[in-house]
């Protein structure tokens with residue numbers, strides 16, 4: 422079952438076409454990372470899914486309904502980039518207030534625990550640090566126990582420890598079958614946590630697949646070693662797409678078939694040392710994709 426369905430969606434602001442014929446289906450229980458450079462249209466897409474705005478053209482469905490209907494809102498939780506939390510309320514008061522908007526919320530203590538806010542539950546929202554304020558926004562998103570959760574750049578401003586605890590909480594929500602759509606500029610987080618990565622640019626989808634398939638289909642692996650081979654010899658090794666070598670013999674080879682390169686070194690008995698083989702990261706794939714708009718892939 423699809424928890425989210427966008428079909429043929431356009432959203433324009435005056436002359437700006439923020440979303441251009443966007444079609445995106447998200448299955449229930451899936452953790453999807455929506456990636457894209459600044460201005461790609463991620464926040465606009467989320468605001469349509471939250472029912473905060475209407476598409477100029479096309480249709481948006483969340484849990485099978487128009488998200489502008491009140492009945493759907495009870496099934497949705499959102500952690501926006503900037504939340505307008507009443508600054509005079511304490512953390513506990515704010516979470517309690519939000520819990521009352523939902524028919525079957527978590528207990529306030531459970532939401533505070535998920536967001537690691539137990540220690541500052543009595544502090545006023547206006548007195549929180551930047552990272553604590555992000556955690557409060559997370560508590561407000563989850564306290565309603567929603568089926569679908571939108572997290573817009575959730576970990577921005579969180580320190581390393583908070584981030585780790587945050588992803589543990591998200592893993593728990595995923596294990597409980599929640600549908601999660603997140604945007605982030607921390608690509609290593611998307612690579613580690615997402616079932617699916619959707620890369621947007623200029624209002625459309627540029628690539629869509631698992632983190633592994635995007636890395637595999639877009640970029641090569643990197644094989645580094647030190648040897649006596651000169652550039653022309655490196656370039657003639659099987660499977661090599663490009664290579665560089667410095668005056669001390671440090672070779673840096675890009676290939677889709679690192680095994681073929683290594684086999685050739687062994688079979689030909691070429692002496693080498695300091696071997697390092699690394700797979701392209703999602704960040705490499707993202708940079709490569711968004712540097713060439715229009716040449717999208719569907720992995």
Ligand SMILES: Nc1ncnc2c1ncn2[C@@H]1O[C@H](COP(=O)(O)OP(=O)(O)OP(=O)(O)O)[C@@H](O)[C@H]1O
Pocket residue numbers: 434437438439457458459460461462463464465466
């Ligand atoms: N209310 C608005 N009025 C005019 N233009 C807007 C409005 N909202 C968004 N836009 C424009 O639509 C485009 C998409 O913006 P959007 O905020 O969705 O991008 P984004 O992918 O979320 O970017 P970021 O990573 O910077 O958050 C941008 O060109 C932006 O300037």
